[in-house]
């Protein structure tokens with residue numbers, strides 16, 4: 001797994017071979033140990049170059065090995081042997097040098113990078129720290145502040161930034177291995193002492209204590225309960241304050257805690273889940289690897305409200321030419337200004353030219369005649385959307401894919417209004433569409449695999465976490481959100497406060513609790529949906545019967561606030577109060593608390609003490625239970641799909657892996673037992689009734705999450 005050649009007569013060239021990213025598996029580590037040994041013992045070899053095959057240096061430790069008993073030579077002594085070598089060792093970095101890959105390069109005496117290479121220590125995003133000496137060498141090489149930034153964020157830097165920081169010694173636009181070999185020849189015989197990073201002291205830093213205190217505070221705030229960023233700061237502190245050997249000991253201790261933590265398992269699960277969702281499959285048997293996407297060069301967006309504007313920006317930023325259609329002239333002018341502003345700001349951030357010319361604006365739907373794909377983003381009204389789809393079917397060239405950005409309406413119904421339902425899919429973006437990572441690609445029974453493949457590929461090009469899901473009310477994300485929100489309302493009725501519920505959820509790791517989130521997105525959104533469902537009634541009735549609608553428990557609390565004009569941040573009043581409409585700082589609202597008291601009295605409810613555990617169990621287990629229904633219904637192909645949706649679109653804390661992974665960690669039997677407990681207490685709440693899939697999984701011995709797919713298939717075949 002590491003190939004050895006002698007080149008230019010006296011350079012030993014070691015090539016890592018472990019596709020696709022040359023991860024440092026046991027075999028690769030053994031290969032490095034053997035080939036380094038061979039190069040150092042060959043008297044004809046004066047210097048050594050280490051590179052990776054297929055244009056990538058090394059993607060780091062083999063993450064797949066982490067879950068198993070690790071065998072093979074350990075990384076730390078391997079890197080130490082390279083650093084202590086008596087012949088110069090040069091890393092030739094193409095593609096990526098990440099994690100253990102960069103740590104390997106830091107053990108080399110010199111580093112040459114291709115201009116397109118990216119380097120970084122992203123271990124923190126896997127719940128770990130750079131524990132092959134990276135946390136001790138990098139601060140010694142580039143100073144404490146820069147190292148802290150890289151190690152606690154895990155961000156990847158370009159070769160140019162790496163050069164500026166002093167991580168690499170040279171950047172080339174040409175053949176990196178050839179440049180490294182030339183460089184290796186030029187440094188043969190030079191003293192290596194100054195090149196051994198571990199022997200350097202950390203560059204002096206004034207006010208070291210104040211710096212670490214400030215960084216620790218910032219990291220704690222943004223970590224939302226994640227432990228790895230904090231351990232990263234502690235490890236860098238060891239580099240700054242202790243001799244290398246003691247720093248390495250501290251690095252080892254900190255890693256020992258992280259390595260076996262649930263958070264590391266969750267974050268590594270997320271890494272693989274995000275890649276797994278690209279391998280989508282439909283109940284028909286159609287799959288990602290047998291369905292060819294159609295090329296999309298030109299796209300159109302219909303309707304330039306908030307969503308349409310964001311979608312236009314996301315499409316234009318991928319380099320597509322976009323026709324942006326809005327029939328109202330004033331709206332069109334406003335949209336044009338807003339879109340140009342977003343494109344300019346985005347381009348400035350990314351250091352590229354804004355794609356302003358990529359967007360053509362029109363008031364006329366005829367302008368979309370020759371596009372390859374249309375995304376409809378008009379108001380959520382089935383009659384209006386149906387009309388637009390009929391117009392599009394008449395105007396567009398044959399084969400144009402018709403996509404709807406609906407978040408709630410029936411994609412199949414829209415498809416059935418067109419002559420070619422196989423060309424219709426949902427592309428459910430999340431606001432703001434050019435920023436949010438998530439895209440649900442919604443297929444109906446008649447959507448062609450090619451249409452799904454095209455939407456999935458376009459999502460990937462836009463940098464979205466794209467997940468293919470079946471069509472149902474709310475698709476995956478919003479369908480699961482409904483019981484979560486309903487439980488939060490019920491908890492208020494029973495004695496909780498918005499502050500208590502939000503605090504429990506935010507301590508769990510959500511960026512915002514359910515009520516702060518509701519204030520941000522607007523209480524009127526749900527009110528409109530509930531009205532459409534015939535659930536909203538005038539608020540004069542009292543007692544239990546007033547809180548049973550359509551045969552199940554219902555809380556009219558949100559409706560009552562809306563009737564008062566309390567729509568959240570936009571009106572300055574919601575579950576909290578705000579200094580003025582549009583302000584973002586949520587404050588305790590005494591009116592709301594007396595309103596809740598009066599409401600409970602009117603309905604004969606006696607407030608009881610509710611703790612954080614009950615909030616978490618009722619809100620989260622209700623949401624998870626819906627996830628099991630979704631899996632059972634075949635709406636999501638696997639738990640990874642649900643987890644990626646929740647982590648990338650709904651603020652589920654990544655270090656908890658997503659709702660289904662969390663259920664797996666808590667234990668399926670425990671989730672089932674708690675649901676049964678709450679269901680007995682609240683028999684009129686159907687979403688607390690444990691899903692039959694959850695019951696069946698528990699009955700079959702609660703297989704681990706990576707085996708659920710098999711188990712679900714088996715359980716279905718037994719039905």
Ligand SMILES: CC(C)(COP(=O)(O)OP(=O)(O)OC[C@H]1O[C@@H](n2cnc3c(N)ncnc32)[C@H](O)[C@@H]1OP(=O)(O)O)[C@@H](O)C(=O)NCCC(=O)NCCSC(=O)/C=C/CCCCCCCCCCCCC(=O)O
Pocket residue numbers: 020021023058059060061062063064070075096098099100101122123126128129130131132252255256259272275276
């Ligand atoms: C940028 C990438 C490298 C490439 O991106 P792209 O081209 O888009 O391709 P992808 O789709 O992402 O990936 C392609 C497939 O490759 C798989 N892959 C990628 N990286 C890895 C990897 N590192 N390991 C395994 N597999 C990998 C990926 O899954 C895809 O396959 P599939 O589709 O899923 O089938 C991009 O891939 C990327 O960013 N990769 C991750 C980079 C990264 O995070 N690297 C860091 C890894 S962690 C690390 O290096 C840690 C080092 C520290 C030392 C570790 C020491 C371990 C043992 C210590 C034990 C301590 C206990 C102490 C006990 C005691 O002492 O008491």
